[in-house]
Structure formats: C-alpha cells, structure tokens
Amino acid sequence: MNSEFSGDTFVSHLECGLNGDRYAADQIHGLSQAGRPLLVRYDLESLAGSVSKRMIAERLPELWRYREFLPVRHAANIVRLGEVMTPLIPAARLPAGSGQIWIKDEGRLPTGSFKARGLCMAISMAKELGIRRIAMPTNGNAGAALAAYATRAGIEAFVFCPEDTPEINVREIAAQGAKVWRVNGLIHDCGRLVGQGKEAAGWFDLSTLKEPYRIEGKKTMGLELAEQMNWRLPDVIMYPTGGGTGLIGMWKAFQELQSIGWIDGKLPRMVAVQAAGCAPIVRAYEEGSPHAAVWQGAHTVAAGIRVPAAVGDFLILRAVRESQGFAVAVSDEAIMTARDQAAALEGVLLCPEGAATLAAYQQELASGRISPGESVVLFNCATGLKYPLPEVTRSLNCDEPIDYSQLVYDGD
Amino acid sequence: MNSEFSGDTFVSHLECGLNGDRYAADQIHGLSQAGRPLLVRYDLESLAGSVSKRMIAERLPELWRYREFLPVRHAANIVRLGEVMTPLIPAARLPAGSGQIWIKDEGRLPTGSFKARGLCMAISMAKELGIRRIAMPTNGNAGAALAAYATRAGIEAFVFCPEDTPEINVREIAAQGAKVWRVNGLIHDCGRLVGQGKEAAGWFDLSTLKEPYRIEGKKTMGLELAEQMNWRLPDVIMYPTGGGTGLIGMWKAFQELQSIGWIDGKLPRMVAVQAAGCAPIVRAYEEGSPHAAVWQGAHTVAAGIRVPAAVGDFLILRAVRESQGFAVAVSDEAIMTARDQAAALEGVLLCPEGAATLAAYQQELASGRISPGESVVLFNCATGLKYPLPEVTRSLNCDEPIDYSQLVYDGD
Numbered sequence: 001m002n003s004e005f006s007g008d009t010f011v012s013h014l015e016c017g018l019n020g021d022r023y024a025a026d027q028i029h030g031l032s033q034a035g036r037p038l039l040v041r042y043d044l045e046s047l048a049g050s051v052s053k054r055m056i057a058e059r060l061p062e063l064w065r066y067r068e069f070l071p072v073r074h075a076a077n078i079v080r081l082g083e084v085m086t087p088l089i090p091a092a093r094l095p096a097g098s099g100q101i102w103i104k105d106e107g108r109l110p111t112g113s114f115k116a117r118g119l120c121m122a123i124s125m126a127k128e129l130g131i132r133r134i135a136m137p138t139n140g141n142a143g144a145a146l147a148a149y150a151t152r153a154g155i156e157a158f159v160f161c162p163e164d165t166p167e168i169n170v171r172e173i174a175a176q177g178a179k180v181w182r183v184n185g186l187i188h189d190c191g192r193l194v195g196q197g198k199e200a201a202g203w204f205d206l207s208t209l210k211e212p213y214r215i216e217g218k219k220t221m222g223l224e225l226a227e228q229m230n231w232r233l234p235d236v237i238m239y240p241t242g243g244g245t246g247l248i249g250m251w252k253a254f255q256e257l258q259s260i261g262w263i264d265g266k267l268p269r270m271v272a273v274q275a276a277g278c279a280p281i282v283r284a285y286e287e288g289s290p291h292a293a294v295w296q297g298a299h300t301v302a303a304g305i306r307v308p309a310a311v312g313d314f315l316i317l318r319a320v321r322e323s324q325g326f327a328v329a330v331s332d333e334a335i336m337t338a339r340d341q342a343a344a345l346e347g348v349l350l351c352p353e354g355a356a357t358l359a360a361y362q363q364e365l366a367s368g369r370i371s372p373g374e375s376v377v378l379f380n381c382a383t384g385l386k387y388p389l390p391e392v393t394r395s396l397n398c399d400e401p402i403d404y405s406q407l408v409y410d411g412d
Numbered sequence: 413m414n415s416e417f418s419g420d421t422f423v424s425h426l427e428c429g430l431n432g433d434r435y436a437a438d439q440i441h442g443l444s445q446a447g448r449p450l451l452v453r454y455d456l457e458s459l460a461g462s463v464s465k466r467m468i469a470e471r472l473p474e475l476w477r478y479r480e481f482l483p484v485r486h487a488a489n490i491v492r493l494g495e496v497m498t499p500l501i502p503a504a505r506l507p508a509g510s511g512q513i514w515i516k517d518e519g520r521l522p523t524g525s526f527k528a529r530g531l532c533m534a535i536s537m538a539k540e541l542g543i544r545r546i547a548m549p550t551n552g553n554a555g556a557a558l559a560a561y562a563t564r565a566g567i568e569a570f571v572f573c574p575e576d577t578p579e580i581n582v583r584e585i586a587a588q589g590a591k592v593w594r595v596n597g598l599i600h601d602c603g604r605l606v607g608q609g610k611e612a613a614g615w616f617d618l619s620t621l622k623e624p625y626r627i628e629g630k631k632t633m634g635l636e637l638a639e640q641m642n643w644r645l646p647d648v649i650m651y652p653t654g655g656g657t658g659l660i661g662m663w664k665a666f667q668e669l670q671s672i673g674w675i676d677g678k679l680p681r682m683v684a685v686q687a688a689g690c691a692p693i694v695r696a697y698e699e700g701s702p703h704a705a706v707w708q709g710a711h712t713v714a715a716g717i718r719v720p721a722a723v724g725d726f727l728i729l730r731a732v733r734e735s736q737g738f739a740v741a742v743s744d745e746a747i748m749t750a751r752d753q754a755a756a757l758e759g760v761l762l763c764p765e766g767a768a769t770l771a772a773y774q775q776e777l778a779s780g781r782i783s784p785g786e787s788v789v790l791f792n793c794a795t796g797l798k799y800p801l802p803e804v805t806r807s808l809n810c811d812e813p814i815d816y817s818q819l820v821y822d823g824d
Binding site for chain 1: 582
C-alpha cells in the first residue's frame with residue numbers, strides 16, 4: 001500500500017462535482033464552495049494493485065467487502081448493522097420482454113431500505129471525523145437508517161420529516177433513538193430547518209449529497225451488482241430517483257471499475273424513474289437542460305421519490321445522458337398496479353418506489369424505448385412491508401360446519 | 413456420488429421422530445403412522461465425501477449453499493426468493509454479561525421472517541413431489557412465506573389465521589396470491605380446519621411438522637450459524653419457541669455436523685423461550701414430562717409463539733434436555749421492554765418473539781441459569797417492522813421562527 005495513506009483505504013482527495021476543484025481528504029466537508037456535492041476520489045492505481053476480484057470473493061457477504069473502494073480509513077470506525085449483499089431475484093412471471101429481468105431487493109438491508117448503504121458510510125465517516133451531533137431532513141427511510149446507525153455509533157441525531165411521511169418511518173426513527181419532528185412542509189422545507197439550525201444547535205448537516213460519503217455507500221449497489229453478475233452488467237438499470245444518490249453512486253462505481261479494468265464493454269443504460277406528480281429530473285431531461293428547476297405542488301404515493309429539488313440534479317442528468325439512458329415518469333395508478341402485480345405473480349412485495357421501476361419498465365417496453373431483448377435490473381429500494389396493503393375481509397366461523405368444496409371454488 | 417441417488421442430494425429415508433420407523437424417500441408423506449413428525453435422514457458418509465467446508469465457502473451466500481444437507485433432489489425444483497445468509501449482529505450496548513452476545517437477524521429473509529427457510533424447502537419439495545394445492549394454519553409469518561413461495565411455484569395455497577393475527581400478515585398473505593381467511597379461534601382451531609378440509613378440498617396439509625421438510629429448511633439456521641462462527645458454536649442459543657421447528661432443526665443440524673466431524677466439542681445449550689401467557693413447553697420441562705399438554709387460554713403479544721399445542725413437543729423437550737439447556741417463559745411487559753431497549757440502544761428493531769429471547773436472556777442472567785461469561789446467540793425471527801411501534805407526536809411549524817437551541821435541549 002502506498003505509504004502516503006494513513007490507513008487501509010485509498011482516498012486521495014475530494015472534488016467538486018461541478019467544477020472539479022480539489023478538497024483535502026480527512027477533514028469535515030459539506031458542499032463545495034460552488035455549493036455543489038463533493039465526490040470522493042481514490043488512487044485507483046494503488047487500489048487495483050492491492051485487491052483482486054478473488055480476494056473480494058473470499059470476504060464476508062456484506063458491503064464492507066469492497067472496503068478498498070470505500071472512504072473509511074480505520075476498521076475501528078466502521079459502524080455495522082449487518083449490511084448483507086441484497087439478492088438479485090429473477091422475475092419470470094411478470095409480463096415482460098424476452099430479456100432477463102431481475103429485481104434487486106434492497107429491502108433486506110438494515111432498517112429495511114437501501115438508505116442503510118449511504119447512512120452506514122456517512123455515520124462511519126462522521127465517527128472517523130469526530131462529529132458528535134447530526135441532523136437530517138427525510139421522507140422516511142433515510143431517517144430510519146440514520147437513527148439506527150447514529151445510535152449504534154453513539155452520535156446524537158435530529159430528524160425532520162414532512163408531516164405526511166409514512167407513520168411507520170416516523171415511529172421507527174424515534175424507537176431507534178433519534179429525535180424526530182413532523183414538519184408542515186415538504187422535504188426541502190425540512191432541509192431548510194436543518195440548514196438554519198446548524199449554528200444554534202451545533203449539528204452537522206447530513207442532508208442527501210450535502211456531505212460526501214452517502215454517495216460512496218450507495219456506490220456499493222453498483223459494485224455488488226457487478227460482482228453478482230460475474231463482472232458483467234445488465235443492459236438497463238431502472239432506478240427510482242428522488243435525491244438520486246444511488247444513481248450517481250452506481251454510475252461512479254461503474255466508472256471506477258472500468259478505469260481499473262474490472263469491467264469492460266458497454267455500461268448499462270441508467271434510467272431515472274420518477275412519479276408523474278414530482279418529476280423535475282424528467283422535465284429537465286426532456287428539455288435538454290443540465291439542471292432541474294424546483295417542481296411545484298409535488299405529490300405522489302411514493303414518498304421516497306417526492307423530492308422537488310435535488311442538489312445533485314446535474315450529476316443525475318449527466319449519468320443518464322452519458323449512459324444513453326433516459327428519465328421517465330409514471331402515474332401513481334401505474335405504481336400501485338405494478339406493486340400488486342409483482343406480489344401476486346412473483347411473490348415479491350415491492351415498495352411504491354420500487355414498483356415505480358416496474359411500471360416504468362412496462363411503460364417503456366410498450367413505447368419502444370426499452371427493447372424486448374434487453375436485460376433489466378429493477379431496484380426495489382425498500383421492503384414493501386412498510387406500506388399499507390389492501391384490506392382482507394374474508395372470515396370463517398370454526399364452530400359451524402364448513403363446506404370445503406365451496407371454499408375452494410369461491411372464485412375470487 | 414453414490415449411484416443409488418437419483419439426484420444430487422443424499423436423502424436415504426424418512427424416520428418417525430418418536431419410534432424410528434422407516435419411511436421411503438421421494439414419496440408424499442404427512443405424519444408417521446404413530447401420528448408424529450417424520451425426520452429426513454441422509455447418507456452422511458457419502459455426503460461428507462462429496463462436499464467440504466471450502467466448497468461451501470465458495471458458493472452464493474444463500475441457504476442453498478448447504479444443498480447436500482437438504483432434501484431437494486433436482487435443482488430445477490428449487491423455489492427461490494433470495495434466501496440470504498442472515499447477519500449475526502454483535503450487541504455491545506445492551507446490559508449483558510461479559511460474554512459476547514449476538515442477534516441473528518432472520519428478518520432479512522424473504523417475506524421478513526425465518527419462516528421463509530422452512531417454507532422455501534416445503535414448497536420446493538411439494539413441487540418436486542407434484543403437489544398442486546396446499547393449506548396451512550398460521551399465526552401470520554408462516555402464511556406470508558407460504559403465500560410467496562407457493563405463488564412463485566405456481567401452487568394454489570389456502571391459509572387460515574386466528575382472527576387476531578397481525579393485520580399486516582393477513583394482508584401480505586392475500587397480496588402475495590394465497591387465499592386467506594380469518595377464523596374465530598386459535599392456531600390449533602385453524603389447524604383443525606385444514607385437517608377437516610383435506611378430502612373435500614383436495615389440499616395437502618402443510619401445518620408445522622405435519623410434513624417432513626420445513627424442519628430441513630429451518631435446519632439451515634444451525635448450518636449457517638456454524639459456518640458464520642467458523643465452525644465453532646456459541647455457549648447458549650436462545651430461541652423463541654412456538655411450534656419449535658427451528659429449535660428441532662438446529663439441533664438436528666448440529667448432530668449431523670458433529671457426526672461428519674465438521675464441529676466438535678460441546679454443543680450449545682438450547683433454550684426454548686416462550687411467553688408467560690402460553691408456555692406449554694416450559695411447564696412440561698419443569699414437570700420433567702416428555703410431552704406437553706395443551707395450554708388453555710393462551711394469550712401474548714408475541715403471536716408467533718402463541719402455540720398452545722406443538723406436535724413436535726417431545727422433539728423440542730428432547731433437544732432442550734440433551735443439550736443441557738432449559739425452557740423459560742417471559743412476561744409480555746418484559747418482551748416489550750426488551751424490544752424498546754434493543755431499538756434504542758443497539759439500533760436493532762426486534763419482533764416481539766425476538767425480543768422475548770432478549771428478555772429471557774436478561775432474566776436468566778439475573779437468575780444465574782446463564783452465567784455472565786457465556787456467549788449467547790439471540791434469534792430475532794422476524795423484522796420488527798411488522799409490529800406496531802409507539803406513537804410520535806412532536807411537530808414543528810416551519811412557517812414560524814424556531815428556537816433551535818431549545819430544540820436541542822428539550823430533554824426528552
């Protein structure tokens with residue numbers, strides 16, 4: 001290992017995502033001076049010289065197996081809650097093209113969502129950098145992950161949620177030891193409170209992309225997917241896009257893997273999936289704009305992608321365009337239909353945001369933007385168990401005779 | 413591989429758990445002629461000659477990596493939903509002795525519970541044996557797993573739940589494509605309906621231990637735990653015990669591993685944890701009885717262990733006694749306190765049944781039946797997200813000035 005590194009990882013510096021300005025590693029950073037996200041850069045040459053696919057294959061099946069690609073210097077700072085490799089479930093019964101379709105079920109991670117990937121990294125780095133108090137706005141699942149990891153790290157956490165955040169999320173945040181408030185606004189209003197309170201409350205702002213490390217955690221989706229697929233990638237990745245950290249992170253992963261020669265050939269087309277009621281990235285994509293304007297009057301059943309303004313908008317749009325992908329919106333009706341369909345046909349309970357990717361896949365297969373032979377990975381970003389399911393009313397009285405043949409053929 | 417095997421596994425025969433009578437493999441079986449569970453037996457010598465720890469280590473991190481120890485003959489019959497290896501999470505902040513405590517988080521499995529282990533095996537075997545229609549009584553999570561796997565296998569499923577089964581379970585069973593009814597009774601009343609309807613409805617009875625394969629699926633908890641701990645085992649295993657399939661299965665796993673020399677030394681003490689409001693195994697254990705009488709008036713917040721009569725009672729009691737373990741009951745209050753404590757201190761949301769094992773551990777550490785230096789694995793059998801959490805009432809008005817310093821020190 002190169003002697004300039006203090007620990008056992010390969011971070012060389014941080015870099016403004018917009019203008020490429022350099023920032024020193026191993027210091028506390030928020031946004032760049034240009035007000036944009038910072039990206040972590042690695043000495044990829046040294047990295048490639050110290051680790052092999054084979055070495056990784058022999059490690060525990062958790063995201064820390066990619067630790068040379070991750071920013072935490074000292075193993076003692078890693079905060080763990082069991083970050084398992086999430087399964088890639090083949091979907092064979094859903095209406096689809098002829099290409100292979102997989103659902104990557106991120107609901108298996110701690111606190112039931114992909115947010116664990118970003119937050120285990122952000123909290124581990126907060127611990128490494130000596131941060132003792134943090135705050136974050138959240139539509140729900142990020143707050144739950146934050147609470148669990150902060151509690152585990154002994155870091156005090158303050159969380160602000162839009163008032164219509166799913167009830168389960170608000171409760172799990174509180175149960176897992178964070179302080180949480182409902183706010184009469186949307187995610188960017190909550191973000192404003194976090195920013196405003198910084199000085200008076202003395203907390204560090206852990207908002208999406210306002211600190212550099214959540215994206216590195218989300219990057220593991222790309223590393224893991226590549227390894228699971230034997231270092232080949234699917235033709236298309238459908239990703240539910242709110243703040244977009246995961247899409248940006250995966251694209252960064254693929255570029256890092258490509259630059260060290262671990263993958264070659266065409267990279268996947270990255271498709272940003274949004275809800276029709278909140279589609280700032282789709283609008284910007286269609287207008288050919290490098291940035292996305294704030295979406296007014298945002299509404300959708302998929303709370304996780306109800307993000308009217310994403311600070312990483314230009315990075316999302318850049319990844320979508322560089323990859324020859326696109327951005328697409330689906331209706332709430334299509335989302336709920338897709339959710340019911342995946343459960344009833346595949347036995348997989350998607351969250352609304354995950355269901356949006358299935359709805360978008362079917363829509364774009366019909367439109368021709370995805371061709372029938374393309375292989376596709378749909379990201380289910382959280383367990384479907386956190387979201388209300390249709391009621392069941394059928395009952396039986398076991399004290400009375402039951403006509404079992406009738407039971408079988410009641411035709412529903 | 414021995415030429416007498418038609419496929420790529422090592423089942424030699426089935427055996428009555430009570431009297432050892434032999435039954436042929438590769439045929440549909442329910443209970444033995446003695447009305448007791450059938451256990452699957454393997455040609456362990458051939459098995460040990462065909463697979464090594466090293467070979468297993470190189471396979472995918474899912475329970476099918478142990479397939480030589482499992483009954484499915486033909487890979488094509490395996491029904492998969494992503495049966496990941498569940499993490500073993502160290503608990504360092506909970507009040508405990510000096511020994512290492514781990515939580516094995518079974519909530520990461522498909523449908524959010526350990527029931528997936530048993531049901532993926534039972535459904536794969538149902539597929540292998542040509543069964544097209546099945547029925548099962550359930551307190552909730554087993555039904556959810558059954559529904560998902562049956563749907564995936566194209567098998568028609570009928571599920572009967574006590575009327576106070578958690579709402580989420582009834583809904584997920586229906587969403588995942590099974591037919592489900594609420595019944596005005598307890599689990600054994602539902603079991604009676606399944607038995608009664610067998611002929612008229614033409615379904616196969618998939619009740620706990622009434623078919624031979626769920627126990628083989630649950631056995632993977634023991635295989636996986638052994639491998640995760642580098643083929644050494646903890647001093648004590650605390651297991652929430654309703655039907656007891658998992659406890660029986662793990663004990664069977666340890667005996668099989670011991671007989672092929674993959675583990676040696678003392679086996680763990682197996683502790684069956686029940687709720688004070690439904691503790692038939694604890695009563696039988698304390699009375700020194702080999703069988704457990706039906707528990708009258710069963711009630712507990714932990715629906716999964718509200719099983720007044722277990723058909724495998726004698727196998728549970730045998731494992732507990734052979735292992736020098738014990739059976740113990742905890743109050744609902746202790747269960748809920750333990751649940752809140754694990755969430756607030758460790759960032760791990762246990763289900764009530766999982767929380768019962770933590771409550772029991774703390775109770776028996778105090779009583780002296782577990783000594784402070786013993787290493788202990790607590791089984792969290794399902795995701796805590798399926799169960800109601802305490803309400804949160806704090807809110808903020810973002811249109812008014814906020815005193816952030818006050819927010820920080822509001823002292824709750």
